[in-house]
Amino acid sequence: MIAPMDMHQIEIVPAAPYAFARALDYLRASHTALLERIDATTYRRALRLAGQDVLLTVWATGTTAAPRLRLAVTGAVVDAAVLAAAEAQVRRTFTLGVDPAPFGQIVAGDPIFAAVVAPYPGLRPVLLASPFEALIGAIIGQQITTVFAAKVKRALYDLAGRHLTVAGARYPLLPEPAAIAALDEGDLLARQFSRQKAAAVLGVARAVADGRIDFAALAVLPPAEVITHLTQHKGVGRWTAECVLMRGLGAQDAIPAGDIGLRAAIGRAYGLGRHATEAEVRERAAAWAGWRGWATFFWWHHVQMERVARGR
DNA sequence: ATCCAGGCTCCTG
DNA sequence: CAGGAGCATGGA
Numbered sequence: 001m002i003a004p005m006d007m008h009q010i011e012i013v014p015a016a017p018y019a020f021a022r023a024l025d026y027l028r029a030s031h032t033a034l035l036e037r038i039d040a041t042t043y044r045r046a047l048r049l050a051g052q053d054v055l056l057t058v059w060a061t062g063t064t065a066a067p068r069l070r071l072a073v074t075g076a077v078v079d080a081a082v083l084a085a086a087e088a089q090v091r092r093t094f095t096l097g098v099d100p101a102p103f104g105q106i107v108a109g110d111p112i113f114a115a116v117v118a119p120y121p122g123l124r125p126v127l128l129a130s131p132f133e134a135l136i137g138a139i140i141g142q143q144i145t146t147v148f149a150a151k152v153k154r155a156l157y158d159l160a161g162r163h164l165t166v167a168g169a170r171y172p173l174l175p176e177p178a179a180i181a182a183l184d185e186g187d188l189l190a191r192q193f194s195r196q197k198a199a200a201v202l203g204v205a206r207a208v209a210d211g212r213i214d215f216a217a218l219a220v221l222p223p224a225e226v227i228t229h230l231t232q233h234k235g236v237g238r239w240t241a242e243c244v245l246m247r248g249l250g251a252q253d254a255i256p257a258g259d260i261g262l263r264a265a266i267g268r269a270y271g272l273g274r275h276a277t278e279a280e281v282r283e284r285a286a287a288w289a290g291w292r293g294w295a296t297f298f299w300w301h302h303v304q305m306e307r308v309a310r311g312r
Numbered sequence: 313a314t315c316c317a318g319g320c321t322c323c324t325g
Numbered sequence: 326c327a328g329g330a331g332c333a334t335g336g337a
Contacts, residue, residue: 032318142319148335149318194333196320237320261318300318 005166006078010071010087011061014096018067019122020060023094026126029304031146032137032247034153035129035172046164046171047129049085052077053164055171056086058094064122069096074166092250095125103291110287112269113295116302125297127250131215132208133174134248135230138240139200140193148192155191156201159183180205200235207233215249223251246293255292257281265299 014020024043027033037044042059054075062068073086091097103124107117128134140156141149160175160183181202188198207213213233218226223245230241238258245254256262258278266284267276276284288295 138318141317143317143332144319144334145317145336152334192334196332197334200320235320239319243318256318259318260316264318303318 005074005076007072007074008078008083009073010083012069012071012087012090012096014067014069014094015099016067017064017100017122018096018124019064019120020058020067020069020094022120022123023126025120026123026301026304029301029308030126031150032128032141034150034157035133035174037171044171045129046166046173047086047089048173048176049089050079050081052082053162053173054078054082054086055164055166056090058090067122075164089129093127093129095127095250098124098252100124103294106288106291113288113298116269117298119305120298120301123298123301125246125250125294128247129174131218131244131248132177134244135204135208135213135236135240136180136201138243138247139204139235140197141243142197142235142240152192152197156180156188159187159191177205177208181209196235200233203235204233219249223254226251246296251293253290253292255281255285255288255296257285259296261303262296262299265303 024038024041027036027038027043035045042057044055044057046053046055052075054073057072057074059070060067061070069090071086071090073083075082107114128137136156137149137153140152157172157175160179162173163170164173165171183202185198185202188201189195193201204213208215213230218229221229226245226249227238227241230236230244231238239256242254242256245251246256260275263275263278263281266281267273270276270284272280285292285295
């Protein structure tokens with residue numbers, strides 16, 4: 001029995017300049033975009049918003065200089081609350097409300113970093129859909145390759161997530177915290193989680209489900225306090241907390257300076273050896289103060305695109 | 313086989 | 326507080 005579907009469209013005007021096509025390029029190359037469906041011109045993702053399962057479809061209608069996006073929201077119930085939540089979600093995910101000009105000024109003062117940013121005019125950070133997704137993803141991504149991490153995440157989503165069916169197509173939904181919390185450790189171990197990763201994922205899922213981790217409350221705290229709160233949970237260190245800040249909460253200035261990929265990229269680019277130290281990364285990053293989250297996004301994208309150019 | 317990968321915890325000094 | 330060992334995974 002197929003529920004009848006409702007669909008509404010709205011227009012979103014991003015701060016200019018903005019190139020939605022580059023965000024799609026980023027998503028296509030990224031191993032962390034597992035629940036998104038990206039084709040040549042559109043982004044689709046199923047989400048639970050304002051108590052409803054809906055499919056978001058986004059595409060560009062304007063130009064980089066005069067950007068405009070269309071957002072279609074499809075689901076059994078698409079009322080004003082759902083539409084408002086959907087628009088807020090898209091604005092946050094694609095960082096649409098931020099004027100990129102000051103970041104451009106900072107980039108211009110650093111020729112080495114400018115060469116990293118220059119190939120992607122109009123690109124700006126693309127976030128994960130929720131802080132919870134960022135937290136689970138960061139824990140799973142600790143100390144393993146992005147490709148293997150993607151495989152493990154997919155297994156978790158298959159195990160605990162639901163689906164939304166729209167026009168005959170199935171779209172995966174991120175598992176609810178309670179659904180992950182209800183899993184057995186053995187289920188995870190059988191899917192290539194290490195013991196500590198399994199324990200950490202179950203632990204934070206429980207904490208989110210019962211309110212000990214409250215992302216809405218964390219979102220209004222200074223980043224340093226968010227790190228203090230999150231790192232009280234087992235399996236969450238500074239790197240993980242900074243990833244949640246940057247990719248989940250959209251903290252514009254958060255940088256996971258201990259990240260091995262950042263350390264390698266910055267070490268090579270600035271002649272600091274095969275891996276810069278975390279301290280050296282923080283030293284360099286001082287020049288990008290206010291925009292260190294954006295800088296991290298571009299360094300990671302740069303590394304990712306080089307990998308793609310080499311053929312994976 | 314050895315090293316590495318978008319770390320964390322716990323234990324020393 | 327800084328530094329290091331041990332931890333678990335799969336891939337190159």
